[in-house]
Amino acid sequence: MTRMVAEDVARTGSGPAPLLTVRDLCTWYFSNEGVVHAVDGVNFDVHAGRTLGIVGESGCGKSVTARSILRIVEKPGRIVRGSIHLHPPAGQGEPRDLVQLREDGPEMRAIQGGDIALVFQEPMTSFSPVHTVGNQIIETIRLHDRSMTKALARDRAIEMLQMVGIPRAERRVDEFAYQLSGGLRQRAMIALALACNPRLLIADEPTTALDVTTQAQILELLKRLQAERGMAIMLITHNLGVIAEMADDVAVMYLGRVVEHAPVRELFRSPQHPYTRALLRSIPSLHVPPRQALATIEGTVPHPLNRPSGCPFHPRCEVAIAGTCESHVPDLLPIGTGPAPALVSCFLHHPFGDGARQETN
Amino acid sequence: MMAFLIRRIVLALITTLAVSMLSFLIIQLPPGDYITSYIAAQSASGSVVSEEEAQNLRKLYGLDQPHYVQYFRWLGQVVQGNFGQSMEWRRPVGEVIGDRLGLTMIVSLAALVFTWLLALPIGIYSAVRQYSIGDYIVTFIGFIGLAVPGFMIALLILYFGFKYFNLNVGGLFSLEYAQAPWSLGKAWDLAKHLPIPALILGLSGMAQGIRIMRANLLDELRKPYVMTARARGLHPAWVVLKYPVRVALNPFASTIGYTLPYIVSGSIIVSLVLSLPTVGPVLLKALVAQDMFLAGTIVLLLGCLTVVGTLLSDIILVLIDPRIRLEGK
Numbered sequence: 294m295t296r297m298v299a300e301d302v303a304r305t306g307s308g309p310a311p312l313l314t315v316r317d318l319c320t321w322y323f324s325n326e327g328v329v330h331a332v333d334g335v336n337f338d339v340h341a342g343r344t345l346g347i348v349g350e351s352g353c354g355k356s357v358t359a360r361s362i363l364r365i366v367e368k369p370g371r372i373v374r375g376s377i378h379l380h381p382p383a384g385q386g387e388p389r390d391l392v393q394l395r396e397d398g399p400e401m402r403a404i405q406g407g408d409i410a411l412v413f414q415e416p417m418t419s420f421s422p423v424h425t426v427g428n429q430i431i432e433t434i435r436l437h438d439r440s441m442t443k444a445l446a447r448d449r450a451i452e453m454l455q456m457v458g459i460p461r462a463e464r465r466v467d468e469f470a471y472q473l474s475g476g477l478r479q480r481a482m483i484a485l486a487l488a489c490n491p492r493l494l495i496a497d498e499p500t501t502a503l504d505v506t507t508q509a510q511i512l513e514l515l516k517r518l519q520a521e522r523g524m525a526i527m528l529i530t531h532n533l534g535v536i537a538e539m540a541d542d543v544a545v546m547y548l549g550r551v552v553e554h555a556p557v558r559e560l561f562r563s564p565q566h567p568y569t570r571a572l573l574r575s576i577p578s579l580h581v582p583p584r585q586a587l588a589t590i591e592g593t594v595p596h597p598l599n600r601p602s603g604c605p606f607h608p609r610c611e612v613a614i615a616g617t618c619e620s621h622v623p624d625l626l627p628i629g630t631g632p633a634p635a636l637v638s639c640f641l642h643h644p645f646g647d648g649a650r651q652e653t654n
Numbered sequence: 655m656m657a658f659l660i661r662r663i664v665l666a667l668i669t670t671l672a673v674s675m676l677s678f679l680i681i682q683l684p685p686g687d688y689i690t691s692y693i694a695a696q697s698a699s700g701s702v703v704s705e706e707e708a709q710n711l712r713k714l715y716g717l718d719q720p721h722y723v724q725y726f727r728w729l730g731q732v733v734q735g736n737f738g739q740s741m742e743w744r745r746p747v748g749e750v751i752g753d754r755l756g757l758t759m760i761v762s763l764a765a766l767v768f769t770w771l772l773a774l775p776i777g778i779y780s781a782v783r784q785y786s787i788g789d790y791i792v793t794f795i796g797f798i799g800l801a802v803p804g805f806m807i808a809l810l811i812l813y814f815g816f817k818y819f820n821l822n823v824g825g826l827f828s829l830e831y832a833q834a835p836w837s838l839g840k841a842w843d844l845a846k847h848l849p850i851p852a853l854i855l856g857l858s859g860m861a862q863g864i865r866i867m868r869a870n871l872l873d874e875l876r877k878p879y880v881m882t883a884r885a886r887g888l889h890p891a892w893v894v895l896k897y898p899v900r901v902a903l904n905p906f907a908s909t910i911g912y913t914l915p916y917i918v919s920g921s922i923i924v925s926l927v928l929s930l931p932t933v934g935p936v937l938l939k940a941l942v943a944q945d946m947f948l949a950g951t952i953v954l955l956l957g958c959l960t961v962v963g964t965l966l967s968d969i970i971l972v973l974i975d976p977r978i979r980l981e982g983k
């Protein structure tokens with residue numbers, strides 16, 4: 294098992310051993326209408342101290358990926374294939390495959406909120422409406438550190454609230470989420486997530502519900518906390534501006550798959566996948582006169598129950614290769630050499646038959 | 655919170671007043687008045703009341719006064735615990751229903767407790783295991799509980815209890831205690847008789863409770879705070895109990911107020927079938943016999959019970975829901 298991961302790391306060649314390696318992750322929803330391939334073969338690495346941005350249109354499986362890593366996929370969804378390896382700090386044991394752990398077992402529950410924490414888009418509904426903010430922070434602290442007394446945990450909760458910049462934290466700790474403003478609420482959510490010093494913070498569209506000023510403040514806060522604590526952040530967003538500002542690496546997702554995985558500068562400078570190119574073209578630029586329609590990507594995202602065969606992007610792809618793209622699935626493979634090459638899943642870069650998967654469907 | 659409570663109490667008082675007017679209306683409803691019935695009753699037994707005598711009687715009872723004066727007089731009497739005379743029983747109304755009122759409360763409360771004790775866990779199970787076989791069974795039984803009238807179930811239990819177990823399930827007391835003064839033995843006897851009527855009376859409420867709890871909880875289970883709680887490493891079972899169940903309880907608690915009088919008035923036919931000494935059967939008889947003071951009093955008491963129940967659920971709601979507790983602070 295370790296060998297496989299080691300080989301993987303060598304193959305993606307991203308310098309030091311990553312914190313989290315996700316390989317061929319498939320999470321499907323078995324509904325009455327059919328099977329939704331919400332996540333269908335996702336690959337990426339998250340490195341300590343770095344931010345991985347995950348970007349893609351609505352419904353491409355970003356949130357389901359996050360929930361899969363935390364093993365909180367709700368019914369009728371299920372991880373059907375793949376691995377999620379969490380690597381311990383150097384020299385402290387073997388990596389563990391989270392997919393193999395029982396989702397409500399003690400090992401996984403120690404990781405949930407302990408090693409990996411989650412911040413959601415909706416700070417209002419992410420807190421219980423009938424419990425105080427402090428109650429939930431204290432509960433989490435004591436759950437992961439049994440030696441903590443109530444009083445100590447409370448002090449720590451107040452400290453956390455101060456750290457995320459909440460004024461009068463010793464009073465706010467006894468307030469309910471709905472008594473806080475949107476920005477403070479999201480700060481409290483971050484305090485809750487960081488209460489047990491996670492090594493990885495998954496932030497699922499943490500600023501979408503906030504106004505622009507608050508949004509910038511929260512992103513600033515995340516950056517500061519990352520610098521102070523050296524944690525990894527997996528930042529999910531469909532805002533490319535946020536990606537440009539925050540991310541070190543980017544994974545572009547389309548229909549449950551990562552189609553391109555590259556360092557952020559490289560991605561913006563020379564996007565390789567046709568979908569990434571279309572996505573970047575759709576950003577409003579300063580040259581576009583106001584009120585002019587934004588360039589959007591041709592076509593619409595297919596219905597999740599009606600996935601295209603072959604390369605999932607082929608019905609919308611301007612450069613699709615007839616005879617190949619509609620019948621074969623391209624693998625995510627490195628382009629070029631060097632220490633951290635970009636990974637792209639497209640037959641333009643890896644001609645069919647040249648190491649690409651010979652899969653038909 | 656204080657403001658909220660004061661507002662509710664004022665509202666309760668106004669409602670009570672409205673209920674009392676309604677009760678008075680019921681008392682006044684039949685053509686003629688008490689004296690007319692009195693004259694009719696007298697002539698039935700052979701003696702004749704002269705017109706002059708009738709007028710005197712009317713003056714004596716204040717029946718020649720306008721309606722609102724009569725209403726306030728009646729209200730004044732009621733407040734002092736004097737509910738008037740039952741024509742049917744020829745005894746003061748208070749005496750007729752006094753004992754029964756206490757027993758009615760006991761039976762209703764037992765039914766309520768039973769409703770809650772079963773509806774809560776079953777509703778939770780049903781929501782958490784949505785679409786499981788257990789959920790389907792529970793939902794099916796719930797529908798039966800709603801669709802089959804209580805007296806029907808009472809009859810069935812009476813019949814089968816007698817046929818197969820030689821049990822006499824009717825009544826609230828064994829023969830030797832029925833007329834006896836209150837004692838420890840009598841209380842124990844009551845406790846032994848209580849479960850079956852409580853079960854039957856609580857059945858439809860329970861079915862409703864299960865449906866309410868299931869629906870509320872299904873809504874809450876989808877909320878993000880459930881997922882964040884799981885993401886913090888809490889055990890899934892504990893997550894469900896601490897967060898969504900807690901939230902789903904609120905609308906549930908607010909139904910107690912309506913359930914209580916609903917059980918009392920809904921118990922009439924079941925009480926007849928099971929020969930329970932509660933106010934239900936008396937109300938029925940009073941309405942049939944046009945025993946208006948008795949009927950009016952029972953309606954008044956049921957109304958007050960609803961008001962008190964509603965106030966109670968409001969207070970419970972305030973206690974368990976901080977969103978209301980802190981409103982207007």
Ligand SMILES: Nc1ncnc2c1ncn2[C@@H]1O[C@H](COP(=O)(O)OP(=O)(O)OP(=O)(O)O)[C@@H](O)[C@H]1O
Nearest residue numbers: 322324329331350351352353354355356357358597
């Ligand atoms: N409970 C569910 N049952 C069935 N399908 C689901 C369920 N949850 C998610 N999906 C499907 O999974 C796919 C991916 O959803 P996901 O929420 O991960 O998208 P996303 O990339 O986070 O989108 P957004 O940007 O809108 O948040 C969607 O197509 C959705 O239809």
Ligand code: SF4
Nearest residue numbers: 604607610618639640
């Ligand atoms: S594989 Fe083919 S269809 Fe898919 S992105 Fe590349 S060129 Fe377009």
Ligand SMILES: [Mg+2]
Nearest residue numbers: 355356357497
């Ligand atoms: Mg999402």
